[in-house]
Amino acid sequence: MILAEKLENNVMIDQNIDGQSEDMEVTFFTLATIATATDNFSSNNKLGEGGFGLVYKGTLVDGKEIAVKRLSWSSGQGLKEFKNEVILIAKLQHRNLVRLLGYCIEGDEKILIYEYMPNGSLDSFIFDQTRAKVLGWSMRFNIIRGIARGLLYLHEDSRLRIIHRDLKASNVLLDSKMIPKISDFGMARSVGGDQTEGNTRRVVGTYGYMAPEYAINGIFSVKSDVFSFGILLLEIISGKKNRGWSHPDHSLNLVEHAWKLWKEGRPLELIDTCLEDSGIQSKIKRCLHISFLCLQQHHDDRPNMSSVVMLLHSEGSLPEPKEVGFFVEKKSPSLSKNQPSSVNEITITVLEAR
Template sequence: MRQGHNKDIEIPMFDLYTISKATNNFSVNNKLGEGGFGHVYKGLFEEGQEIAVKRLSRNSFQGLDEFKSEVICIAKHQHRNLVKLLGCCIEGEEKMLIYEYMPNRSLDLILFDPMQSAVLDWPKRFHIINGIAQGLMYLHQDSRLRIIHRDLKASNILLDSDMNPKISDFGLARCFGGNETGANTSRVVGTYGYMSPEYAIDGHFSVKSDVYSFGVLVLEIVSGKRNRGFSHRDHHHNLLGHAWRLYKEGRSLELVNAHLDVSGYLSEVLRSIHVGLLCVQQCPQDRPSMSVAVSMLANEGLLPQARHPGFFTERDAESSSSTTTANSKNQMTISLVEAR
């Protein structure tokens, strides 16, 4: 396998022939999925290493400069709960990212499937929640650059052979140096249902926007239900509204997936729901930082009362303003800044 090194992007470079051969010439049988970025293919190097190849589509919003900036940002941030970037391929009009392959694919494919979700017992779900929290804490405060992901959701959490979660897809992420923790944008990109109110409405995103998305994920993992599209016979709220209603009535355990046995883990389950609700509070200043959220999940101390969550109850307004991930992706990519 020929492998080079480009000083401009400081990451291993793979030639097109190698990647084409590994993916059986990008065979439809090797296709794992697709999104706004393009198609994702499974590949196998000659020495036996499995890979996942994200191939930038020709009509993607991402240009070469933005692509390189994204690669640099990802390459400099490695953590056990972030998907590992192995290298990239830039040849002619082809632009590809080569990642480690995750055998259990994405969390949403298991979590929201009535049959497959049975493999996710409570210890596995709690392990996934904690892993996502650790990865997000690293991005926000422990990495060389502060990264706001902006599109944290179940389909962007990949699972390895041991069900360890890995945050993936940094196509919409933004990097910051110094003490910056947020910014404003006139182009809101991401996925409705996971987007914080201040970002969806005013275009303001910050580390607390990611915290909100994490809170949504926690409640989805506990319940096995999607926030968007959730329905209940007694009200018209989404999943967050339902969780908030149960919390206020002291019935939080009713949020738990009906087929999930949590009899030996009641305090962990209740704590997870409580932390999830603290993370989705309407006011960004009320939400905990990810380091505080990690501590809350790990310790048995008293938690503050959760306040009203930020969520939309007007179904029609939400659906009419929603944008699919495929259409919203890659309208804005990582900005390259100096390390802090």
């Protein structure tokens, strides 16, 4: 998949997707228009910062609010990844995916313009003790099902079969009605026909959400997205981050701790204190069970997203999960306390069922 390099008057006039020229249903914005909308990228309009740059809130002259993703000049996302994101999102239409409104390539600037999500990202709610109280179980469950439907669309129902490769709480945005929308397709890959996996020498994504086979061998598939969904589901239930969290009484991380509680018959000790209501415990336990099915060590043992969606909408029996697989980051012992933690080792851990 390539996007032709030819530019004329700063407007992309041709693109080639899998060898076929198509018109992109997305608007070109001039840099001047975007600068005006964001008050020249004012810090007062800054919404957040990701691995590839800053996101700003903007307002067009007609009053329409937008979110502007301005890629950093020093970011790892070059023109190829930028074009990848433009092409993919322009061709995806689903209520649980963020909508791309336009783009800008001008000089050194590479900018994406999205629909504005007034409630920000999911992580700003579930990991904040005050804001988490807004998310009762009914709302969290609707968010879980919305994310699942968005992934199902990417994997099976869209014009292109898309593997996201970076699903995480900060990449799920919430609109004014708290409807979740999967965002950030810079790392996404499309696979053709009946293909469901691929291989890469360059592993990208976020440690803590990566499936073991992807983190170690670079093998990505729809099942690696399922693994990431399992981590996200665990975080929504517990209100705790998988990456960097540890129990005060032991060194287990979130997945280890959750699996330990599950095998000891104490799974409800994991749930967010905001959700301590006996009337919903069975539903939360079912979602926790589904999370473990998504987190299976071997990707063949994980359900596909069509099965996950069905399980979330039904009350039938669930298969028992096998061993849960995950990896944890460990700082290289060669680094001193005064050195930056830029080097990491990855340890694969398999939790054996008792």
